[in-house]
Amino acid sequence: MxxxxxxxxxxxxxxxxxxxxxxxxxxxxxxxxxxxxxxxxxxxxxxxxxxxxxxxxxxxxxxxxxxxxxxxxxxxxxxxxxxxxxxxxxxxAPEVYGERLHQARRLNADQSFEEMIEVARDPSLEVGRARLIVEVLEKMAKVNNRATYGDKVQVDQRQIVINYDPEKHGGFI
Incomplete structure (x- = not known):
């Protein structure tokens, strides 16, 4: 076979x-x-x-x-x-093209942000249409450059510490 x-x-x-x-x-x-x-x-x-x-x-x-x-x-x-x-x-080839593509997308985010301002100031567009365009451009900017245009998220980490002595509590909590 x-x-x-x-x-x-x-x-x-x-x-x-x-x-x-x-x-x-x-x-x-x-x-x-x-x-x-x-x-x-x-x-x-x-x-x-x-x-x-x-x-x-x-x-x-x-x-x-x-x-x-x-x-x-x-x-x-x-x-x-x-x-x-x-x-x-x-x-x-991330060392050749990966970083350059990330940089190109960061530049794209800057352009999206500037275009967002222009659309918001354009009186010829209907309000609903302008709002939709601005939302899409804002999402693109957030995705392409999270450090500058992304939402800032703060993680709250709290720990509860319990001092447990089995002799005082009879082995049970």
Missing amino acids: ATKEPKKRGRPPKPKLTEAERKAVALASANGRDAISTVIADFNQTPAPHNRNVTDAHMETVLARVAAGETVKGVCADLGISAALVRQRVYD
């Missing part, structure tokens, strides 16, 4: 950008995020998004656009890559 060998897990090796690709990405980044998204999509022509490799250029685009207020899922949809692969790359 033949036994199956276990499947090898892990990521395929990272593809390296050629010099021409690096120059095109640098030129596109100078022209704005839409241009860089187009260039990256042109270099990565695999039809199924879940099969595409997430390159360093993809990660840089994701980080920049998350810091500008977009979601990882929205950026990945624009780039035609899987958000799950981006998150996996963050988890695989």
Whole structure:
């Protein structure tokens, strides 16, 4: 009876950008995020998004656009890559991308807070609509930067100490 060998897990090796690709990405980044998204999509022509490799250029685009207020899922949809692969790359290399993604989200929280003030001051919006937008932006700011915008929680720890002497109480409490 033949036994199956276990499947090898892990990521395929990272593809390296050629010099021409690096120059095109640098030129596109100078022209704005839409241009860089187009260039990256042109270099990565695999039809199924879940099969595409997430390159360093993809990660840089994701980080920049998350810091500008977009979601990882929205950026990945624009780039035609899987958000799950981006998150996996963050988890695989937390020292490279993990802290940078946290920093991008903290910047996103600051932007959400500023946008919340602008919405609250906008007289053209209906009160109910403005309140909903402010609540959503406030929640985003709290989640993305708990230290600055999160609720402060104080834990009350009290201990009750009982001096029990079994001889005085006849062995019972």
